[in-house]
Amino acid sequence: MRSQEFALRTWVIEHLCTDTDPDWNPEALANDTLAVLSLEPRRAESAAAGWRDLPVEQIGDLRRHKNLTAHADRLLPSLPPGPIKDQLASWASVRQHLP
Numbered sequence: 001m002r003s004q005e006f007a008l009r010t011w012v013i014e015h016l017c018t019d020t021d022p023d024w025n026p027e028a029l030a031n032d033t034l035a036v037l038s039l040e041p042r043r044a045e046s047a048a049a050g051w052r053d054l055p056v057e058q059i060g061d062l063r064r065h066k067n068l069t070a071h072a073d074r075l076l077p078s079l080p081p082g083p084i085k086d087q088l089a090s091w092a093s094v095r096q097h098l099p
Helices: 002-016 026-036 041-049 056-068 072-078 083-095
Strands: none
Touching: 002 026, 002 056, 002 072, 026 072, 026 083, 041 056, 041 083, 056 083, 072 083
């Protein structure tokens, strides 16, 4: 459900460009996204390299991270340079390697 919420918020940011509500603020969405991720991007990428040998729970966790970051590449252009954008960019690049 969170991934759908993130996708909707990204769509509103992209198409309506409203920043009067904190829910539509790109930085708030980036922070909310990073807050729900339990892995670091490098650790996720490393685990994904041999994902077929992982227990089903770990595969599910990697899939969850992939779903929760589905909007990351679309959100990046709306973010100002800085550490939040860098972290989200890391997830955007790692995402393609997740199962």
